[in-house]
Amino acid sequence: MYRLGLFSVFQARWFVFALGFLVINVTVCTFNRWSPTFRNVFRPPQQVPESFFDRAHNRTQLDAVAPEQAISALRKLRYNVRSREDAGATYLFADRFGWTQLSTFVSHLALILFIAGGLVTSLTGFTSNAFAGEGTTVPIFPVKDPNQLQVHIDDAVGRYGEAGNPLDFRTHLTIFRNGREVKSGTMTVNDPLKYGGYRFHQVAFFPSGAELRIRDAATGNTVLNETFPLQDITAAPVVTITDGGGNALLSDTIVPTDFLDIASGTLVNVPGSGRIVWIGLTTREDTWELVAYDPQADGERGQLRLAEGASGELSGMRLHFDAVGSVPSAAGLSVPGSSAPVLAQLGGDDGGARSLTLVFEDAPAISLSEGEALTVGPYAYQFEGPREFTGISVKRDSGAWFIWVATGMLVLGLAVTFYLPRRRLWLRINGDATSIAALAEKSGGFEKDMRVLATRLGVPVPADLEEER
Numbered sequence: 001m002y003r004l005g006l007f008s009v010f011q012a013r014w015f016v017f018a019l020g021f022l023v024i025n026v027t028v029c030t031f032n033r034w035s036p037t038f039r040n041v042f043r044p045p046q047q048v049p050e051s052f053f054d055r056a057h058n059r060t061q062l063d064a065v066a067p068e069q070a071i072s073a074l075r076k077l078r079y080n081v082r083s084r085e086d087a088g089a090t091y092l093f094a095d096r097f098g099w100t101q102l103s104t105f106v107s108h109l110a111l112i113l114f115i116a117g118g119l120v121t122s123l124t125g126f127t128s129n130a131f132a133g134e135g136t137t138v139p140i141f142p143v144k145d146p147n148q149l150q151v152h153i154d155d156a157v158g159r160y161g162e163a164g165n166p167l168d169f170r171t172h173l174t175i176f177r178n179g180r181e182v183k184s185g186t187m188t189v190n191d192p193l194k195y196g197g198y199r200f201h202q203v204a205f206f207p208s209g210a211e212l213r214i215r216d217a218a219t220g221n222t223v224l225n226e227t228f229p230l231q232d233i234t235a236a237p238v239v240t241i242t243d244g245g246g247n248a249l250l251s252d253t254i255v256p257t258d259f260l261d262i263a264s265g266t267l268v269n270v271p272g273s274g275r276i277v278w279i280g281l282t283t284r285e286d287t288w289e290l291v292a293y294d295p296q297a298d299g300e301r302g303q304l305r306l307a308e309g310a311s312g313e314l315s316g317m318r319l320h321f322d323a324v325g326s327v328p329s330a331a332g333l334s335v336p337g338s339s340a341p342v343l344a345q346l347g348g349d350d351g352g353a354r355s356l357t358l359v360f361e362d363a364p365a366i367s368l369s370e371g372e373a374l375t376v377g378p379y380a381y382q383f384e385g386p387r388e389f390t391g392i393s394v395k396r397d398s399g400a401w402f403i404w405v406a407t408g409m410l411v412l413g414l415a416v417t418f419y420l421p422r423r424r425l426w427l428r429i430n431g432d433a434t435s436i437a438a439l440a441e442k443s444g445g446f447e448k449d450m451r452v453l454a455t456r457l458g459v460p461v462p463a464d465l466e467e468e469r
Contacts, residue, residue: 016122023115030108041101046082046093048426048437056437058446063459067092067429073456077449079425092427100420107413110406117402126198126396133209133227134387137176140198140394149394150176151200154184156388158205169205171390187392197396204391206231208328210346210356211384214336217375223336229389230328230346234264237281237290238322241270249317253325254279255347255357257365263291266365275315281324290321337379338362346386356383423449434459 005012053059067083067090074081079094130138132153140149152174159167168188175183175195187193193200206229214224234256241250249272257266258280265280278293287307294302294315304314306321313319332341340361347367348354358381359365368374368383375381423446428435434457438446447465454461 010118010122016119019115019119019122023112023119026108026112026115030105030112034105037101037104041098044093044095044098044424046084047091050428052426053428053435053437056439058438060436060447060450060462060465062434062436062450062454062457062462064431064433065429065457065459069457070427070429070434073453074425076456077453079423089428089430092425092429094423094425094427096423097420098422098424100416100422103413103416106409107417110410110413113402113406113409117399117406119399120402121397121399124396124398126394128394129203130392130394131204131206131229131389132392133211133229133389135211136227138392148178149196149198150179151392151394152176153390156205156390158207158388166205169202169390171202171205171392173200173392175200197398199395199397201393201395202390203393204389206389206391208346209387209389210330210344211387212335212344212356212358213382213384215373215380215382217378217380223379227387228330228333228344230330230344232329232331233326234329234343234345235281235288236325236327237265237279237288238325239279239290240320240322241273242318242320243273244316244318246318247272249273251322253327253347255327255345255355255367256280257357257359259359265291270317273315273317275317277314277317279319288324290319292319337377337381354383354386421445 001007005014009015070092071081071083074092074094077096079096080098082093084091128140130140130151132138132151134153134156137150137152139145140151141147154172154174156171158169161167170186170188172186173184173193174181175193177196183193183195185193187200187202189202192202208230209227210230211227212224213222215222236253236255238253239250240248242248249270250268254266254268256264258264258278260280263280263282265278267276268279269276275294275296278295280291282289282291289308290304290306292304292306292312292314296302297315302315304312304319306312306319308321308324311318311320327345327347329343329345331343333344335342335358338360342361343359345357345359346354347357354370355367356370357365357367363376366374366376366381368381370383370385373380373382424439426437436450436453450465451461454465
């Protein structure tokens with residue numbers, strides 16, 4: 001299936017060749033029909049055999065009227081009328097909307113343009129997708145391309161409603177060509193930024209990311225400056241701690257740094273209490289529980305286990321297990337100063353200071369406040385701040401204009417075909433009656449038109465034309 005191109009049909013050679021053959025087929029068919037259609041529109045037969053008035057599918061007979069009266073009534077109904085005299089009778093040929101038969105060529109040409117647009121898009125179109133964080137620059141083409149475009153993400157913005165529903169995603173970016181700034185502006189999902197025939201669409205937004213800078217402590221040289229998405233989630237307890245008087249000491253989401261077989265948590269320095277408590281999460285029968293341990297207390301008084309929503313006493317403090325929260329995280333980071341992959345976790349919330357916690361397998365974890373630098377061994381770690389990520393789709397579709405023009409032509413051709421049907425009438429007027437025969441579509445409304453014509457002529461409507469009640 002892969003070799004046959006079934007996983008990418010629209011780019012497969014056989015599909016492109018098939019489209020080409022279809023264009024040729026439709027074009028030949030259109031030209032083959034041009035001559036008879038042209039003749040039928042501009043040189044229609046004005047005379048019909050006498051038997052046609054008796055055998056035509058669409059036919060009727062009205063009372064005798066004066067030829068001048070019939071010509072006047074038909075012209076008021078927008079018919080082009082031609083008359084002749086023969087053997088004591090007057091013959092009229094009335095044609096309305098004859099030009100509408102040309103609309104079939106408009107529809108056929110629209111089909112050709114649709115296919116041509118698909119061919120142009122397949123052969124010359126370009127699509128490239130990128131996922132980048134604020135402050136980073138990504139190339140659009142392969143690195144060795146001589147006409148390289150680069151996109152710098154200046155600011156990625158996401159707005160959400162009170163229920164967490166997305167309201168708006170937009171990104172301000174700057175475009176560079178060969179290192180020179182050529183365009184700057186904002187893109188959204190439905191309003192792309194355009195440059196040089198390329199359209200830059202917003203296709204994704206990810207709110208959780210972080211920028212980490214690591215320097216050589218001795219020289220100050222930057223050895224790593226990376227902005228990475230925090231696409232994983234670590235479960236963490238949301239805890240409120242109060243003193244004996246009910247005063248709040250701590251209310252926060254506890255970011256775990258110790259991952260044990262039975263629990264995950266970290267040591268917490270409780271402000272205003274002088275106590276350092278280990279707080280973490282565990283499960284019992286698939287239910288989350290908070291576990292707390294005060295290493296300075298003796299026996300069971302230094303241990304606490306709470307169900308979600310419950311409270312308990314520990315070393316003169318009251319702990320309340322508010323809920324199980326989630327901390328954006330990224331596992332498997334390769335960071336200088338560690339021989340094993342590192343877990344990064346983003347703590348804090350949008351309303352307060354954010355912090356980045358790095359959990360090492362072979363060294364103690366470190367927590368960095370936004371903008372803070374901390375030297376550990378030979379390296380200085382600095383959390384530059386949280387960063388949003390944006391998804392970009394860069395497209396150039398030279399066949400789009402073919403599609404838009406073809407769409408307009410197709411709608412126009414179909415509208416003319418359905419709402420302006422051609423009508424051709426042959427009338428024979430003599431002293432006895434007015435015989436009418438027509439070529440019309442089966443649902444073309446012949447009976448309705450004849451009722452209108454009879455009314456304008458001031459003659460009774462024949463019984464076969466009466467409306468069904």
